[in-house]
Amino acid sequence: MADRLERLESAIDDAVNAAPEQLRAVIEALQALRGIAQVSAVTIVAEVGTLSRFARPRQLMGYSGAVASEDTSGERTRRGGITKTGNAHLRRIVIEAAWAYQHRPSIGRALRQRQTIVTPEVKELAWKAQHRLHARYRHLTAKGKCRLEVVTAVSRELLGFIWAIGVQVETQTRRQPSAAA
Numbered sequence: 459m460a461d462r463l464e465r466l467e468s469a470i471d472d473a474v475n476a477a478p479e480q481l482r483a484v485i486e487a488l489q490a491l492r493g494i495a496q497v498s499a500v501t502i503v504a505e506v507g508t509l510s511r512f513a514r515p516r517q518l519m520g521y522s523g524a525v526a527s528e529d530t531s532g533e534r535t536r537r538g539g540i541t542k543t544g545n546a547h548l549r550r551i552v553i554e555a556a557w558a559y560q561h562r563p564s565i566g567r568a569l570r571q572r573q574t575i576v577t578p579e580v581k582e583l584a585w586k587a588q589h590r591l592h593a594r595y596r597h598l599t600a601k602g603k604c605r606l607e608v609v610t611a612v613s614r615e616l617l618g619f620i621w622a623i624g625v626q627v628e629t630q631t632r633r634q635p636s637a638a639a
Contacts, residue, residue, distance in 0.1 A: 470500055480631045484509065487627040488620060489572040490584040493558030498551050502620060505548040509624030518621045522549045524614040540610060549613070552620070556613035560595050563588035577630070580623055587619040 474485055474496070481503055488499040512518045519525050523544025529536045542549070563585070565573070573581050591612050598608040 467497075470497060474500060480508075480628055483627050483631045484624050487576050487580045487623050490569075490576045490580050491555070491616070491619065491623070492569060492584070492588055493555035493616075494620075495568075495572070498555055501551045502548065505545050505551075506624075508628065509621055510628045512621060515618035515621040519614050519617045521545060522552065522617060524549055524552070524610065524617060540614075552616055553609060553613040556591070556609045556616050559588065559591035559612050559616070560609075561592070563592050577627075579626060583619060583623050583626070587616065591615055591619075 474482060477485070485496070485499045485503050488494050488502060489496060494502070506518070506521070509518065512521065516525075521544050523542045523546065524540050527538040527541045529538065565585075573584065576584075594615060595608055595612050598611060599605065603611075
């Protein structure tokens, strides 16, 4: 089993190295977020593609199906659970990553190492994400919400940070070739 895991991780490394520069940059930048390592970052990029194709973070949240369902008639509006009509694989990966935000903001050794190759702007966004998402987790659990609902809400906001980092990195990598020419 360990050999199989090693082969799969090696295949993922090869695929990342063969990917276009813009996708590689986004994969590296997403790893600056807590709870998102290489496999998660590759999965997010593979499922979404170019993050800048979404004009706003809410569109990415809707694409994942992590938005509340709504039943509206006349002046009555009722909101329910998440729609689950989007990309289930993306939603699962982001919910898995959101569990990391139940812990106080900190930068461990592995996260610090992943952040060495990203820009200061990306590090700042990742740090802001840790504080905001942990505060959101604590606030919702203090209100008595179920932990699964809380993590789903945190994952929805995490998608917003993923969008912000992805769009920032994509625009930077688009500018680099023209600056070198």
